[in-house]
Amino acid sequence: MADATFALPARSTTPQLTLAKKAPKSTDAFLVPVLSGDDGLELPASTLLDDAALRTVLRSLTAVGATGRAGEITRVPAPKGVSADSVIAVGLGDPEDLNDEDVRRAAGTAARSLKGLGTVATTVGIFGLAPAVEGLILGAYQYPGVRSEKEKASSAPVGTIVVLGDPKKDTAEFDTAVTTAEAAVFARDLVNTPSSHLYPESYAAILSAAASEAGLEVEVLDEKALKKQGFGGILAVGQGSARGPRLVRLTWSPKKAKKSVALVGKGITFDTGGISLKPGAKMENMISDMGGSAAVAATIIAAAKLGLPVKITATLPLAENMPDGEAQRPGDVITHYGGITSEIINTDAEGRLVLADAIVRASEDKPDYLVETATLTGAQLFALGARTSGVMGSDALRDRIAALGRTVGEPAWAMPMLEEQEEELKSPAADIRNSHNSTLGGMEFAALYLSKFVPEGLEWAHLDIAGPSFNNGSAYGYTGKRATGVPVRTFLALLQEVAQER
Numbered sequence: 001m002a003d004a005t006f007a008l009p010a011r012s013t014t015p016q017l018t019l020a021k022k023a024p025k026s027t028d029a030f031l032v033p034v035l036s037g038d039d040g041l042e043l044p045a046s047t048l049l050d051d052a053a054l055r056t057v058l059r060s061l062t063a064v065g066a067t068g069r070a071g072e073i074t075r076v077p078a079p080k081g082v083s084a085d086s087v088i089a090v091g092l093g094d095p096e097d098l099n100d101e102d103v104r105r106a107a108g109t110a111a112r113s114l115k116g117l118g119t120v121a122t123t124v125g126i127f128g129l130a131p132a133v134e135g136l137i138l139g140a141y142q143y144p145g146v147r148s149e150k151e152k153a154s155s156a157p158v159g160t161i162v163v164l165g166d167p168k169k170d171t172a173e174f175d176t177a178v179t180t181a182e183a184a185v186f187a188r189d190l191v192n193t194p195s196s197h198l199y200p201e202s203y204a205a206i207l208s209a210a211a212s213e214a215g216l217e218v219e220v221l222d223e224k225a226l227k228k229q230g231f232g233g234i235l236a237v238g239q240g241s242a243r244g245p246r247l248v249r250l251t252w253s254p255k256k257a258k259k260s261v262a263l264v265g266k267g268i269t270f271d272t273g274g275i276s277l278k279p280g281a282k283m284e285n286m287i288s289d290m291g292g293s294a295a296v297a298a299t300i301i302a303a304a305k306l307g308l309p310v311k312i313t314a315t316l317p318l319a320e321n322m323p324d325g326e327a328q329r330p331g332d333v334i335t336h337y338g339g340i341t342s343e344i345i346n347t348d349a350e351g352r353l354v355l356a357d358a359i360v361r362a363s364e365d366k367p368d369y370l371v372e373t374a375t376l377t378g379a380q381l382f383a384l385g386a387r388t389s390g391v392m393g394s395d396a397l398r399d400r401i402a403a404l405g406r407t408v409g410e411p412a413w414a415m416p417m418l419e420e421q422e423e424e425l426k427s428p429a430a431d432i433r434n435s436h437n438s439t440l441g442g443m444e445f446a447a448l449y450l451s452k453f454v455p456e457g458l459e460w461a462h463l464d465i466a467g468p469s470f471n472n473g474s475a476y477g478y479t480g481k482r483a484t485g486v487p488v489r490t491f492l493a494l495l496q497e498v499a500q501e502r
């Protein structure tokens with residue numbers, strides 16, 4: 001098929017990670033963890049430095065004022081007889097209440113400082129192998145952009161990182177952490193890709209290729225098939241664009257699966273707002289409005305690579321929200337897949353329209369859980385800030401996912417459905433309306449709207465990731481600027497848990 005002609009115009013560069021008992025013969029640097037204990041700087045003993053080298057390095061670090069506080073990076077010349085040019089110390093902070101996220105962030109901050117080095121050996125994994133590996137890969141992440149060849153070469157990240165551990169017993173944990181981080185990397189690459197290159201047709205083809213390669217079943221509905229089957233929400237949002245919408249369905253169904261999870265993700269490849277046009281300032285960030293679908297696709301592909309014994313479906317509605325002569329209007333009434341009708345109050349509330357169709361479709365398979373994520377509302381940022389996702393849905397699954405998010409370093413918080421908004425959903429012209437024309441509770445209203453498409457009794461959750469999926473601020477820990485890969489690691493943690501359920 002013509003599908004094969006589409007590829008991402010740029011892929012990120014990330015280091016090669018290996019697990020080994022000892023450092024290689026020659027390295028550019030050793031990366032070692034340090035702590036700020038009660039008596040000041042602490043340099044834990046490790047296989048990288050013998051006693052004499054340890055004392056020398058500690059003296060050097062102290063001499064230049066290292067304290068071991070979280071995220072502090074200090075680089076000193078390596079002592080004689082050590083197979084590295086320099087020693088880089090990364091602070092983990094107080095050893096008393098050290099958690100996985102502290103390790104992940106320190107490793108990430110360290111990785112961001114390793115640019116240009118060839119080979120680095122590190123012992124950060126002694127405080128948590130998986131979080132160290134995730135932090136190193138995600139922290140070293142660099143999106144090169146679509147550039148001329150000459151400029152490309154100038155931003156090389158660290159080449160190889162040798163993580164010290166015991167390959168005999170640590171390989172499974174190491175490999176899972178690499179696959180998990182690479183999934184977040186894939187989601188980041190998709191989100192960072194400009195909409196000139198990523199639009200429903202090309203996006204569907206790129207996902208199909210990646211998914212087939214991982215052994216997933218793939219189905220893509222084009223505009224014609226969407227019309228035939230009545231996907232009125234996806235069609236309405238896509239009708240103002242010259243680049244027609246798609247619905248991508250990916251399925252992972254291993255034989256040993258006991259439970260099934262339906263994942264759904266918003267895939268608006270660019271959101272102008274449509275006829276309810278957005279203001280121009282920062283509109284370029286709306287290339288990230290497909291972050292939910294990117295996270296879901298990356299998750300199901302990683303689940304297949306990990307061989308997780310859970311049945312998983314991914315339902316990804318892809319459309320470009322543009323304002324041309326065929327675009328939908330405020331006041332229009334559309335009929336969703338499954339028959340519910342919506343009055344369009346605001347064409348910029350388009351995510352919920354495509355998700356409504358997708359949720360109904362995903363529910364047809366009668367999954368045990370339905371988990372959906374979307375860059376759905378600006379209101380999410382007002383309610384919870386830029387880094388914390390809002391989680392809504394049925395009580396148990398909502399609370400479970402919010403808690404899981406916090407343990408993997410993707411902050412998330414449970415939010416309520418608001419009874420007073422039931423009234424605001426009512427429309428004079430259709431079953432419900434897509435916006436309530438109020439400045440209050442916009443994130444919760446969107447969730448309430450979506451809830452009308454979830455079958456009675458199905459455990460479901462909705463994650464609004466408008467802020468957390470795209471970092472508009474400066475880099476911190478293992479989170480660089482722009483795409484973050486949220487909530488891929490939360491989803492993989494959930495699927496790993498569900499795989500244990502009978």
Ligand code: BES
Pocket residue numbers: 271273289346348349350351375376377378379434435436442466467
């Ligand atoms: N894609 C936006 C939400 C968004 C805003 C994501 C900022 C990331 C950063 C969504 O489609 C949207 O425009 N929502 C409207 C809804 C409103 C018109 C009811 C919003 O939040 O303003």
Ligand code: ZN
Pocket residue numbers: 271273347348349350351
């Ligand atoms: Zn919008």
Ligand code: ZN
Pocket residue numbers: 268271289348350351375376
């Ligand atoms: Zn949107």
